Amino acid sequence: MISVEHLTKRYGTHTAVDDVSFRCETGTVTGFLGPNGAGKSTTMRMICGLTPPTGGAASVDGVPYRRLPNPGRRVGVLLDASAQHPGRTGRETLSLAAHVMGVDRGRVDALLDLVGLDAKAGRKRVRQYSLGMRQRLGLAHALLGDPRVLILDEPANGLDPEGIFWMRGVLRDFADRGGTVLLSSHLLREVEAVADRLVVIGVAGSSPTAARRSCWPAAASGYAASSRTSWSGRSPRPA
Template sequence: MITVDHLTKSYRGVTAVDDVSFAARPGRVTGFLGPNGAGKSTTMRIMVGLSPATSGRVEVLGGLYADLPNPGLEIGVLLDASAQHAGRTGREVLTIAARTMGLPTSRVPAMLHRVSLTEKEGDVRIRNYSLGMRQRLGIATALLGDPAVLVLDEPANGLDPAGIRWMRDLLREFADQGGTVLLSSHLLHEIEVLADDLVVIGNGRIVAAGTKQELLSSAGTVVSSADNGRLAGALADAGFDASSSGGGALHTLADADHVGRIALAAGIALTELRSADSAGLEEIFLELTAESQRESTVPEGGAAA
């Protein structure tokens, strides 16, 4: 369980995280979404003790990360797969992590196997790893202590389609066994497939949170007719705005049943009528974060990503 309670972080007068509250629950995958500079990475860094909060609190398993006597046994973390010692081998990285956590180094070969790194690849220096291999090694390090919680920032970067499918299956299995997964990603389709709950952040503030089904069902309706101008007017008369949805269709927040009744009353024949959730998470994400689509203006170390 991860609980974020009124979390705020400011850097030199810039508020990167602004009164953020949400929870990631056991047995579920929580997708943490937002544009570059929205506050995702900053929130995660505070969560795992790498950056202090200006105000507010984050609890992991009922307490502060800093108070955990052996954090790796409670929470597995992957924030930057490139932040690994380039001169060490994958096996050495896992061996050092095991010793740090007081675990037997006999766990290392099994963990390499779990993330589909071969024995030979385990003995290759990390400077010669692809980004996808580094991601697998980072996930192996996060899982090494058999934690109850995973915090992963963009873990699919560099993975090919087969690797993304592998990661999806691994995280689904972890959650199904009672683990808590907090996952940030810019791959919206993968989040849509994997996540049970969604938290969307923009300009440092939560703009939407709930189950995937709740957010998708609030997407509204896509509708079109031979005369969209007249259709938009009928919707406006009923109190619903309509905007272009591309492909010659309109988008409105009214539900499909209501839209159909409005069109019938106006004598307008429809050529398309469907729930906008079939457009997927990407359309909803872009709509929710339209005012915060920007590049980060705060340097890393004071990152607002």
């Protein structure tokens, strides 16, 4: 479970995030929506301990992220697919992470296969990857430690429609097996196809309700249980 309580972030006189609170329950996908500049990425960085909040707090299973022992085994994070080291191969990227987390390196091959990066792609330098391939590698990295929580910032960027459909299935299956997913996007239709609940924030300072979150079941925006996808197999190969 992810708990966010009154998170606020100010940079001087600029308020990036203003008093945001919500919870992501076990066994659910929570869609985190808002226009560009609303503070979604900043909120996620505060949850993951990368950006110190001006006020409020966030925790995963009752513990602040920075206090989690070996956090990659508890929380899988994908915030910026372009942040991967461009000089390493995809396989090297995951192998190094597996070593740091104490994960069996056999998971590296399994996850490369799951996300649709074949042996040839695994030997390529990340600088040669398309954005979609980097997103796939980032998702493999997030899943590497077999976590129970996923925090993903715009993970569908760069994926083709078939890849987006596949990713929805992976996230739905993860939640249905008892995981917790927080998934950000600025596209409602992309999120409502997989989310159980939606959290919506606006640009801080843009209106009297700025940055106050709204939260409702995804069914309220047209989502129906019958529209869920179920996919536990391998990804289609990237073009």
